[in-house]
Amino acid sequence: MTKRTGPAPRIHSVPLQRCPECKGKAFTEGLFYDLPCTVCNEMGVVCRKTGESLTPNRAAVSLLSVVSAQANTINRLKNGAEKHDPYAPLSNRLGGKHRMD
Numbered sequence: 001m002t003k004r005t006g007p008a009p010r011i012h013s014v015p016l017q018r019c020p021e022c023k024g025k026a027f028t029e030g031l032f033y034d035l036p037c038t039v040c041n042e043m044g045v046v047c048r049k050t051g052e053s054l055t056p057n058r059a060a061v062s063l064l065s066v067v068s069a070q071a072n073t074i075n076r077l078k079n080g081a082e083k084h085d086p087y088a089p090l091s092n093r094l095g096g097k098h099r100m101d
């Protein structure tokens with residue numbers, strides 16, 4: 001059974017890309033003033049598939065998913081860096097690490 005009316009049962013984030021007009025700055029440089037970008041509605045990102053601007057709620061959900069994915073990547077790299085032992089492949093002869101060369 002598919003739902004045909006009402007809001008979607010799940011809110012999915014949309015793939016984002018930087019606005020091609022303002023290059024992600026959310027404003028364009030006018031002659032005397034900085035002007036708000038009309039392509040992305042001053043958000044700096046647009047939908048990757050359609051190239052259209054997003055509603056503020058949709059952009060917030062999508063940007064939150066990007067931020068959480070990057071935080072997960074940072075935590076994974078930090079945990080991996082702490083466990084890294086550069087002397088691990090060396091032998092542990094005579095009570096310490098020995099290079100054997």
Ligand SMILES: [Zn+2]
Nearest residue numbers: 019022037040
């Ligand atoms: Zn823009």
